Amino acid sequence: MPSAAVRAKRPVIPGFGLTMGFTLLYLTFIFMIPVGGLLLYTSTMSWEDFWSAISHPQVVASYKLSIGASLIGATINLVFGGLVAWVLVRYHFPGRKFIDALVDLPFALPTAVAGIALVTLYASTGWVGQYLEVHGIRIAYTQLGVIVALTYIGLPFVVRTVQPVLEDLDAEREEASASLGASRLTTLRRVVLPALLPALLTGYALAFARALGEYGSVVFISGNLPYRTEIAPLLIVQKTEQYDYQGAAAIGTVLLLAAFLLLLAINGLQWWTSRRSQ
Template sequence: MSATVPLNRTPRVIPGFGLTLGFTLFYLSLIFLLPVASLLLFTVSMSWHDFVAAVTHPQVLASYRLSLLASLAGAGINLLFGALVAWVLVRYQFPGKRLLDALVDLPFALPTAVAGIALVTLYAKSGWIGQYLEPFGIKIAYSQLGVIMALTYIGLPFVVRTVQPVLADLEAELEEASASLGASRFTTLRRVILPSLLPALLTGFALAFARAIGEYGSVVFISGNMPYRTEITPLLIVAKAEQFDYHGAAAIGTVMLLSAFVLLLLINGLQAWASRRA
């Protein structure tokens, strides 16, 4: 006699909710929770005075400011131009489209150190592009502008790949109906397209920002690593560890972890609000 599935149960491909949930929790704990917990416990072993002194040093505060502002600037640039790239890839057919679509994923595959060297080759004073910017007083390599350039480069795919499928599923008939009712292009963009894309745009912004806040390899080559000017926080953490100041590195890392968590929590709240509104 063949086994029958009870009517009140839905057959599942992977049986056993308890088993799969346990494996999920074990995997997340091993990969994420344990490293974070060990960092926090190591930081807690410091005295409050030492912790405050480590995280409020003027050099550390300057690195906070540069890392956060440059990451926000890079994510903001990608929010605008990444959405534009996604629009072109979805709405238009042109020669070389597949090549352009593949190039978007290049920052995923290219080692960050190679990306940093490539950016220096382009934007240094004697670089292919930098030599033409130097007469106008525009300095990209070994400046804060170079840091933003590197963070923009590594964050672009996150916005494009987040917005692209949502834009592909957006029905063109809605835009045609808006135009037939007399709405201008700007009104159609503001009232029809943007509300549908807003959750994806915020998700792409959050992913690009989270990727930029912890970036090290590409920035270390193009920034020049000048204290108080172009020194990012991940580089400062590495420098502390190389000097065997593990408590200082852990304290700075804890501040960056908490700051990134709060910012991502705010962005996720905005994303939830945008989804409900859409």
Template structure:
């Protein structure tokens, strides 16, 4: 008997694959290839000299350390915000839910100016913090604040759908069997959320690692102190040191790739370990 295939609304595999590869070529492969091409034009001594300069190393420490701190803060408080939005009803809930996406819509430069306005020594919040000896603007703490701000939506929007699909009957069964609230959270809720938490953490960390606009205003850009690596790359580009900028960019690219591989490995382990 002659078989008839069900016509598909979407184009065929060859066409969609061709468009996908073309899109990836222009968006990903060509920029990354250009970055690696500039790096390959350098000798090993030149490359090592560019990426191991004390000023560059200081920027690595700040960028990775502040990104890790911001993503870790969002991992905890982002999960709490998602929990509140899913499990509770309160006045203004829709407004709060919409404000979570504000870092996506607000230009990062505007966010940086707003943070400086809030946390500078004469700012609305900063003037009271400085009474207690806490300086935020133009310090490493300010960098962490900025990176926490831009990374929050990634954790909330990753965990929120999982909580919405989580069956409340599992919590009720745990309580009926005599488990305490802490045991229910650690043995029932947390394993179900772990893959989503790791995904949100990875997205927030990767976003913070490449952030520029919101940090450049609040950090003060002091070499060896509050200068982030993306700013250093821009500075070298403005000085026509394209090889040096490419070398530093390659280090950041490799580090981000390794970090994402580790996070994906943890996600795979969590899915196998907890059966999700």
């Protein structure tokens, strides 16, 4: 008869081997094979061809815009997405469930439709853009428009990542901090933010990775001006249409590595913060 300690370690529902096999099979076909195929195809290029494809001035300009706008959009969502999650969890007000449902709209709305809607709003003759144009502020067909589009599609990632953590955060810890004489700012900085930091970083990384590969909602509002508002995913599409598959693969590899390095850095930062909190 197995001991009580051995029985306690056994899972309630058996089948780890079978479920792990399905998991690995699923990840292999959905993720590993496409990514491995991209890297393998890129490796067939000579170094001179690869460098020529990724270092062209037009391609470099698209990298700067895609990566820079994605970082800015993710940073904006880090702040305001956290605030939206805080309001939805900590306060009860009329229409809260409706606003909570609106957060998921970028998930449900086709990106092309979102791009058309953003142009309708922010063009110089749009509902909002016509008033901004009076003050010399242009959004549509500028780099600012790219940032607006990438912020729009990245907001749900931060909100939905932070919300469960806020719901599980015990309010008694904040009350204890206040009873010990800590100010609201000190309670926020020493009690709330350390608990939310891993979730905030995860939402930031997801928003950045999503924005880096965004295409549909950006091409309409950016104007696609070479060297100015042309994003890297658009160049990939253009090169595939021109049958330059190696050039498209090279650009895609650079974007893949950029997203992977940021996710690796974020995971390392999460590990460091969790070690400090122990």
